[in-house]
Each structure stands twice: as C-alpha cells, then as structure tokens.
Amino acid sequence: MGAYDTETDRLAAAARDALVREIDADGAFAGDPVWREAFAAVPRHLFVPYYYVAGPHGYERRWGESPDPQARARWVRGAYADVPLATRLRDGELLSSSSQPSLMARMLAALExxxxxxxxxxxxxxxxxxxxxxxxxxxxxxxxxxxLEPEITEAARRHLAAAGFRPAVVTGDGARGVPERAPYDRIIATCELSTIPRAWLAQCRPGARILTPLATGLLALTVRDAAHAEGRFLPTAAYFVPLRGAGRAQPEGVSFAGLPDGAREQETFRFLLALTRGTLDPREAYALWEREGTPERERYGVTVGGEHTWAWLDEPAGPYAWPLS
Incomplete structure (x- = not known):
C-alpha cells in the first residue's frame, strides 16, 4: 500500500479534530491561540508512519501500512492520542519520540x-x-x-515533505547550534540538557527567547548578548530524551537513602534534586526544600553570565544558587 486509504484519511481527520478540542479544553492554547489553527491543519499521522506502544511482552509496533484495516485504525487513533509516542528504539533504549501534543502546544505558546x-x-x-x-x-x-542521527533527520525530511513543508533539516550536534542559519530570534529544544550551550547564545539576536527542557522542567531564557541570558522555569513538568552528542554522559542515579518515606514521590523535590545534581547532597536538598515551603518550579531560574552558569531559587544573587556544569 503506497498511500493511506480514504477510511484512514477520514479517521485521521476526525481524530485530529478531537485532539485539538482536547488540547483546547486543557488550556494549552491559551498563551497563543494561533497555535490551535496549526494543530488543526498539520496531520500528525504523516509524521509517525510507525511507532511503538509498551505492552506486557515488550513494545508493540503499530504502522500505517498494515494490511489489516483494524490495525491501521488502531495506528491512526493512537497517532492522535494526547500521549508521547516512541518512534525509534535501539537495544530497548528510546532514541527518539514524538512528544505529547498538549505539552508541545504549551511549549510553542511559551516560545512567544x-x-x-x-x-x-x-x-x-x-x-x-x-x-x-x-x-x-x-x-x-x-x-x-x-x-545528531542521520536516520532521524532523513526520516523527518521525508515526513515534512509528505505534509507539504520544507524547512531546513540539518544533521549535527544540537548543542553547537546551526551557525550557518543564524541569527535566531527563538530557540526551542525538544530534548533534555544539563546546562545551556554557549553556542546558542552566540547565534541569537539580543532579546531572543530560548525555551529548553532542563532538570524535568521547562526553562525560558531571554538572551542579552552572546555571553548573558537569564530566565525562570515554567510551572509545567517536562520529561524528554536527553540530548546526545560529543562529551555528554548520562547522569548518575540519585540515592534516596536517609530521606523520609515518600520523598521520592514529591515531584517538586525530584525537580530540585535534578537541578542541584552534583552540587547538593540529597539530604541537604530535602532540608532546603522543606525549609523554603516546598517551592514550585516557577520560583527557580537560571543565569548565564560570562564564564559561569548557575541555577537559583527566587533571586539570581542567592542566597540559594548552584552551578550548572
């Protein structure tokens, strides 16, 4: 089957309308309602010709060109579910995914x-x-x-062309940006980082906005110049595949030994642990978290200043500030 059939197209249109209504009801378009039109117009199923769903016996592959009409229907309905979709696996490790659409909508609205x-x-x-x-x-x-992965950029280029779009798709290390296409007014990352790459700031115009996942949160920075940027976290939790590239190792696990029962279930405490990894002992982090009234994400921020980058609670000057590697 070289193209999707009429029934698949009909199911996709109905499922897309339902997804847009769901995102709208969740308030994700409130920051910039123009995004509603984009989500209504762009067919997500063309970007996920197959994906993987976790099950009791491992991952089940769903694909749009299955000879079984019921399987195709499951694939297209799943393509418009408001959930992240695993799109690329290697030895059981998730390499790439299509993010949850409502989170994408919130991020795009926050990009301003x-x-x-x-x-x-x-x-x-x-x-x-x-x-x-x-x-x-x-x-x-x-x-x-x-x-970074040529297979990912090649597939993205095909999907975009199938949907009628031709932006620049570049294979390279995202932490180094794409200098030949600079300067940028906005940078948005859809993978988790441990710090802010200096190359991004150098490729931005003054006043540019950067939105990136960091420490299970979403950080919105305003760029002053090639060496300075500052901003706060949004209230939204965000979990993304880590950025891959030269010199970036996976973070070590965190020990909850000696912490009160239930500490690991406290979402805002886990955020603080991720933000202060390598600089605060988990017991010190827990004491701070309790002392400061279990602060939500939006009380935290990050400053890039010259040679140093640091995270902070309430104010960039402290008293609570931690270096980011």
Whole structure:
C-alpha cells in the first residue's frame, strides 16, 4: 500500500479534530491561540508512519501500512492520542519520540513566536514540531531543525515533505547550534540538557527567547548578548530524551537513602534534586526544600553570565544558587 486509504484519511481527520478540542479544553492554547489553527491543519499521522506502544511482552509496533484495516485504525487513533509516542528504539533504549501534543502546544505558546522570527529547533524528532512552526510562521525558510542521527533527520525530511513543508533539516550536534542559519530570534529544544550551550547564545539576536527542557522542567531564557541570558522555569513538568552528542554522559542515579518515606514521590523535590545534581547532597536538598515551603518550579531560574552558569531559587544573587556544569 503506497498511500493511506480514504477510511484512514477520514479517521485521521476526525481524530485530529478531537485532539485539538482536547488540547483546547486543557488550556494549552491559551498563551497563543494561533497555535490551535496549526494543530488543526498539520496531520500528525504523516509524521509517525510507525511507532511503538509498551505492552506486557515488550513494545508493540503499530504502522500505517498494515494490511489489516483494524490495525491501521488502531495506528491512526493512537497517532492522535494526547500521549508521547516512541518512534525509534535501539537495544530497548528510546532514541527518539514524538512528544505529547498538549505539552508541545504549551511549549510553542511559551516560545512567544512573532511574525518573521527565525527559529532553531534542537531535536528534530519526527519533524512534526518543525511543521507546526513552519505553518505558524508561514515561511519554511524561517525554521531550522537539527538532530545528531542521520536516520532521524532523513526520516523527518521525508515526513515534512509528505505534509507539504520544507524547512531546513540539518544533521549535527544540537548543542553547537546551526551557525550557518543564524541569527535566531527563538530557540526551542525538544530534548533534555544539563546546562545551556554557549553556542546558542552566540547565534541569537539580543532579546531572543530560548525555551529548553532542563532538570524535568521547562526553562525560558531571554538572551542579552552572546555571553548573558537569564530566565525562570515554567510551572509545567517536562520529561524528554536527553540530548546526545560529543562529551555528554548520562547522569548518575540519585540515592534516596536517609530521606523520609515518600520523598521520592514529591515531584517538586525530584525537580530540585535534578537541578542541584552534583552540587547538593540529597539530604541537604530535602532540608532546603522543606525549609523554603516546598517551592514550585516557577520560583527557580537560571543565569548565564560570562564564564559561569548557575541555577537559583527566587533571586539570581542567592542566597540559594548552584552551578550548572
């Protein structure tokens, strides 16, 4: 089967409408209602011709060209579920995914895109997010998306072309940005980082906005110049595949030994642990978290200043501040 059949297209249109209504009801479009039109127009199923669903016996592969009509229907309905979809596995490790659409909507609204902005996306994934950006901006050339894996960028390029979009898709280390397409007004990352790459700031115009996952949160930075940026975390929790590239190791696990029962279930405490990994002992972090009234994410921020990058609670000058590696 070289193309999806009429029934699949009908199911996709109905499922897409339902997804947009669900995201709308969740309030994710409130920050910038223009994104509703983009999600209604861009067909997500073209970006996930197959994906994997975890089950009791491992991952089940769903694909759009199955000879079984019921299997195709399950695939298309799943493509429009408001959940992240595993799209690339290697030896059981998740390499790439299509993010939860409502989280994507919140991130895109928080990016505060304006007409004519040049946008760099770090983490091409399936290409779906780049398509939403290209639709919103009305000019494919304003959007650049980068990923380390050639197989991922090749697939993203195919998906984008199938949906009628042709932004710049680059294979490379996202932490180094894409200097040949700079300067950027907005940078959005769809993979988790442990710090803010200096190359991003150098490729931004003054006043640019960077939105990136960090320590299970979403950080929104305003760039002052090539060496300075500052901003706070959004209230939203966010869990993404880590950025891969030269010199980036997986973080070590955190021990909860000596902490009160239930500490690991406290979501905002786990955020503080991730933010202070390597600089605060978990017991010290727990004492601070309790003393400061179990602070929510939006009380935290990050400053990039010259040679140093640090996270902080309430104020950049402290008294609570921690270096980011």
């Amino acid at each position: 895109v304006e007409e004519g902005d040049r946008v760099l996306e770090v983490g091409a994934g399936t290409g779906y997010n780049a398509a939403l950006l290209a639709h919103r901006l009305g000019d494919d050339d304003l959007v650049t998306t980068v990923d």
